[in-house]
Amino acid sequence: MIAMRKILFLTAAIVISLAGKAFSDVAEKDHEHKTSHGGVVQEAEGMHAELLIDKSGQPKVYLYDEAMKPLEHSDMRAKLTVKSHDGAQHERDLNFSKDPKEGPLLKGEPIKGLTDWDTAVVSLKLKDSWTHLRFSHHTGAGR
Incomplete structure (x- = not known):
């Protein structure tokens, strides 16, 4: 029994x-969500963030509203922490930029030697508090 x-x-x-x-x-x-730039998308606080680290290692974050329309947050503070597949961790401040081709985005200094990554956290200061978005990257995604 x-x-x-x-x-x-x-x-x-x-x-x-x-x-x-x-x-x-x-x-x-x-x-x-379909991404405009081939990155990885996460959602928080009523908006979407698309993270892309291009071939030169430059991190870019595009912000969108709930309908995936670009948002401009020129006064926002943002930081990126990214971990590569070999376990190395890199941090970058992200600054607002309005590119004529890419539109409004947050950019960081290139991470030399970073060709692929495992996980990343984008920290955004919204109003008076920080919001953290966690991204996972699988080989071949976002390229």
Whole structure:
């Protein structure tokens, strides 16, 4: 009887965990956004941020409203912390720029030697507090 309960409990646990994974995958796919610049998008505080680190290692963050229309935040403070696949960590201040081709964005100094990255955190000072957006990069994404 005890063995039967264990099997039943184990089966229920597996079904629940698989169902949760299936629903989270659907939710992630429903919330994907087409990116204008080929970067990785995250959402926070009613806006979206697209992170791109170009081939020269220059970090760029594009800000959008909920409808994915570009936002200008010339007075915003922003910082980037990025970890490469080899575990090295790099930090950059991001400054507002209005590029004639790319539109409004936050740019940082290039990170020399960075050809690929694993995780990044963009910290934005919104109003009186900091908001942190975590990005994950899989090889080949955002390029």
